[in-house]
Amino acid sequence: MRNTMLIARREFAAYFATPVAVVFIVIFLVLQGVLTFNLGGFFDRNQADLLPFFNFLPWVFLLLIPALTMRLWAEERRLGTIELLLTLPIREGEAVLGKFLAAWGFCALALALTFPFVITVNLLGNPDNGMIVAGYAGALLLSGSFLAIGAAVSALTRSQVIAFVLGVAACFVFAASAYPVVTDFLAQGTPVLATIARRISLVERFQSFTRGVIGLRDVIFYVSFIGFWLYLNTVIVEQRKAD
Amino acid sequence: MTALIEIEGLTKRFSGFTAVDGLSFTVARGEVLGFLGPNGAGKSTTMRMLAGFVTPTAGTARICGHNVQDDPIAARRALGFLPEGAPTYPDMTTAAFLAFIAGIRGYRGAEARARIERAVEATQLGGVREQRIETLSKGFKRRVGLAQALLHDPPVLVLDEPTDGLDPNQKHEMRALIARMAPEKAIIISTHILEEVDAVCTRAIIIAAGRIVADATPEALEALHPSGRLEDVFRRITMAEIHITTESVP
Numbered sequence: 233m234r235n236t237m238l239i240a241r242r243e244f245a246a247y248f249a250t251p252v253a254v255v256f257i258v259i260f261l262v263l264q265g266v267l268t269f270n271l272g273g274f275f276d277r278n279q280a281d282l283l284p285f286f287n288f289l290p291w292v293f294l295l296l297i298p299a300l301t302m303r304l305w306a307e308e309r310r311l312g313t314i315e316l317l318l319t320l321p322i323r324e325g326e327a328v329l330g331k332f333l334a335a336w337g338f339c340a341l342a343l344a345l346t347f348p349f350v351i352t353v354n355l356l357g358n359p360d361n362g363m364i365v366a367g368y369a370g371a372l373l374l375s376g377s378f379l380a381i382g383a384a385v386s387a388l389t390r391s392q393v394i395a396f397v398l399g400v401a402a403c404f405v406f407a408a409s410a411y412p413v414v415t416d417f418l419a420q421g422t423p424v425l426a427t428i429a430r431r432i433s434l435v436e437r438f439q440s441f442t443r444g445v446i447g448l449r450d451v452i453f454y455v456s457f458i459g460f461w462l463y464l465n466t467v468i469v470e471q472r473k474a475d
Numbered sequence: 476m477t478a479l480i481e482i483e484g485l486t487k488r489f490s491g492f493t494a495v496d497g498l499s500f501t502v503a504r505g506e507v508l509g510f511l512g513p514n515g516a517g518k519s520t521t522m523r524m525l526a527g528f529v530t531p532t533a534g535t536a537r538i539c540g541h542n543v544q545d546d547p548i549a550a551r552r553a554l555g556f557l558p559e560g561a562p563t564y565p566d567m568t569t570a571a572f573l574a575f576i577a578g579i580r581g582y583r584g585a586e587a588r589a590r591i592e593r594a595v596e597a598t599q600l601g602g603v604r605e606q607r608i609e610t611l612s613k614g615f616k617r618r619v620g621l622a623q624a625l626l627h628d629p630p631v632l633v634l635d636e637p638t639d640g641l642d643p644n645q646k647h648e649m650r651a652l653i654a655r656m657a658p659e660k661a662i663i664i665s666t667h668i669l670e671e672v673d674a675v676c677t678r679a680i681i682i683a684a685g686r687i688v689a690d691a692t693p694e695a696l697e698a699l700h701p702s703g704r705l706e707d708v709f710r711r712i713t714m715a716e717i718h719i720t721t722e723s724v725p
Contacts, residue, residue, distance in 0.1 A: 238578040242564070249566035249607075312562035316623070319526040319558070320579050321551040474529045 235322045239330025240337070243304070247338050252303075256296060260342050263292050268349065280357025285349050286367045286442040290435045293378050294407050298399030300338060301382030302392045304331045305469065309390035318473050328466045332376075332383055332458075339375040343368060363444035370441025373454035377434050378403045380461035387468040410436040478503050479553075479631050479661035480525070484534035487520050487685075494520045496685035497534065502661040504630070507653060509676035509693070510665040513713050517685040518665040519559045522635050525663075526556040538631050552580075555629040557637055561620030565609035569600055569619055572608060573626065580627045594622040597652055613640035621649075625656075632662045638671060650675045669705040679705075683713045 247253040264285065268274050272284025308314035317327060353359045382399040389395050408414055410433030419426040430436065434457070437450040478501035487495040495517040502508050512518050523529040525536045527543040527550060536543045541550035563572055573594060577587040595601055598618040603611055608619055617640050624632060637653075638646045646668075653662060653675050666672065672679050672693050679696055681689040689696060689712050693705065700707040 235579060238575065242567075242575050245571075246564070246566055311565065312558065312560055313564055315523070315526075315528050315558040316556075316562050316620075319528050319551060319554075319556045320576070321548045321581075322579060323548070474523065 235326045236330040236333065239322070239327055240333040243331050243334030244337055247334070253338070256300060257342050257345060260292065260296055261345060264288065264346060267292065280353050280359040282349060282353055282359070282364050282367060283442060285346070286371065289371055290374060290407055290438060293375055294400065294403050297339070297375060297378040298382045298396045298403060300335050301379055301386050301399055302395035303386070304335065304383050305387035306389050306392045306395040314473060318469070324469045325466045328383070328462055328469060332379060332462055335379045335383065336376050339379065340372060343371055343375070360444060366444045366446050367442040369446060370438045373451065374434055374438045376458050377406070377454055380458045380465070381406065384461045384465035384468060387465055387472070406432060406434045409433045479539050480663065481537040482525070482534070485521065485524055485531050485536055486533040487517070487524060487529060488532045493685055495524070498682070498685070498687060500680060500687065500690065502663060504661050505658055506678055507657050507662045507664065507676045509672040509679040510663055510682070511669070511672065511679055511709060512682040516682045516713070518682065519635055522633050522663065522665060525633055526554060526558070527551060552627070553630050555624035555627065555632045557620050557624045557634040559635040561617045563608050563616060563619050563623070566607065568605050568607055570604045572619060573622060576623045576626055590626050594626045597625060598622040599648065614642060614645050617641060630660055632656070632660055634662070634664045636665055636667070638666065638668060669709060672705060681709060681712055688712050
């Protein structure tokens, strides 16, 4: 655990060593602001809640989270530091978890910086703050799921661009799978696939969080989903570390 | 003499070719082994297998009795490894990087500081402590990589081209440092600089196409060629096959 935290701390600091952190946070906040207030009709709806904010969040995450994870392993490969890291007395799993926690911590920070939305909605009306808390909890789990996918994909390549594109593509599959376009298409051929597609959807489960429902099954789903991708990440690193 | 490094039948096949072909040798405490060979002979692959980074196709490697595949953590604790090109995290400062390594090596507080201090002193990094590694010259970067390998004062050192990119003074310092550490450690260094073998190594192994073609003291190797120069011996041994083919052409 100590090694995991040391690696997490190093990775977290690495975000701030370059303009990546500032660019990410600024773009994230601006994008969320524009989408919520302009496209989402935050004021016109005349309702004191953060639904417009949460509705756009998965799609903003889809675009931005692979940008956070693309460097995690691809850069280690390109710089050759993977040879240094994986010949230190640590387990591959500790490195995988440490890197994931750093990225997750960073996401949590970016989410925390959206507090002005919460303040705004509280100034304008009397929102159900329990619902907002549930939404944020869901957002954390959703970001963790995207991060776990992105980190595993990053371990496949030494190119950050490829890691980013593959990351967006893989995240998109799990984000879009519950949409009628996808499920209807699947249902035409094999109805079972449509059911599976809805079950593995990250966004549909997130929507129940934003309505204030924290379901135990949804939490278990997200946690196992993250666990699965971290395990896959470890296997990829173990099997292909020197490639 | 106890063998701290034991390599037995170590083999690595990549698709289509064999990079390392059944290497066996041991290195005892007090020995400095010069690992020589043309580019692509399998030096780095052998060192990577020894460090547990590349998985061997066959054979075993042991560090202080710990199999690097079955007991990697114990083997790596006893090993200081400088990978090829001395990779380090460019966005960290020298001090932050060494503090990270010290943490991973299990040192805290005063002991971590003392260890970092000793490694910084040994590799003369005092002046660049707070500088980001990416802003350092090649020689300094190499020394940061070396400081990382020395930090825990390991019984076994595996250094892949430790003097590459250093100026003559720094090379001299590096050799003096290796010579100072030699009595208590088993050290393998790979190098292209043959004078280095004379200067610091107690033994030299020349490999070509993944096999050992010579294993002797530098003096014994030099005696193999009338000129008495290691360079001529190296050329004769590693280019033997080419000589034969050119001579057989009418």
